[in-house]
Amino acid sequence: MEFRGSSVYDQSDFFTNYFNRRNRIDSPNNAIEGPIMLELVGNIKNHTILDLGCGDASFGKELLQLGARHYIGVEGSEQMVEAARSNLLELEATIHTKTMESYDYPSESYDLVTSRFAIHYVSDIDRLFRNIYETLKDDGRFVFSIQHPLTTSSFASKEAGDKRGNWIVDDYFRDGERKEPWINQVVVKYHRTIEQYFTALRQAGFTVRDLREGTPKREHFSSEEEFVRRQRIPVVLAFACVK
Structure with a gap:
């Protein structure tokens, strides 16, 4: 069986195992992508923020602690929505049980739109990016991360397991669906x-x-071995854009 979008996060075993992996100190989320996203979003004092594919909204909690005025999360997984609402109790936040594709983007409403490791689940990015552009205020910003295209081109190197020792880059210019174990x-x-x-x-x-492109920095890793391993190939691609 294969899963599309956020549906896989409603599988209990997957949900548990995902957080066990993501919450490791040296995970790409924590050691590479997280510091980059915080740097790119910069000053968010009094911002109204839309977070697409917000997961458990731990990022939203962090943004509110940094001075954001209001946080709106969009998430398609019911288990993730439950975790997000639990994380944001009594904070200036709203979570919508919607996908990025089904959310009704209000015009000129947000100072910042973010998305972390989620847009690579979306089939039509042209439509998505137009919606995001329209929902931003003038001079509003769009900051997002995705899995680096060098790692999504082919998953043949994962046949030996999730922790790859080597990476196969193939069919790079053939865009479209990929099925990742x-x-x-x-x-x-x-x-x-x-x-x-x-x-x-x-x-x-x-x-x-x-x-x-997620250049690893030694100060973000507790393990020298993992730091050296992450220097071999980029796993993160992040953009900062303005309307």
Whole structure:
């Protein structure tokens, strides 16, 4: 069986195993992607923020603690929504049980739209980026991360297990569906080149201000071995854009 979008997170075993992996100190989420996202979002004092594919909204809690005025999370997994609402009790936050595709984007409503490791689940990024552009206020910003396209081009190197020792890059310029074996399930993701993401953002009207490929920094790792391993291939791609 294969899972699309956020549906895999409603599988109890997957949900538990995912958080066990994500919450490791040296996970890519914590040691690479998290510091980059915080740097790119910058000053968010009094911002109204929309977070697409918000998961358990731990990022939303952090943004509110940094001075955001209101946080709106959009999440398709019911288990994740329950975790998000629990994380945000008594905070200025709202969680919608919607997917990025089904959410009704209100015009010119947000100072910042974010998304972390979620947009690679979406088949139509042109439509998504247009919706995000329209829902931002003038000079509003869009900051997001995805799985690096070098790692989504082919999953042949995962046949030996989730922790790859080597990576196969193949079919890079053939975009579209990829079926990734991940945490004992098969998850559908969408592969695109860096150029395709950049072009889609420009066509939606955005100016791309920054791009990061997740260069590892030693101070974010507790393990020298894991730091050296993460220097071999990029696993994160992040964009900072402005309307």
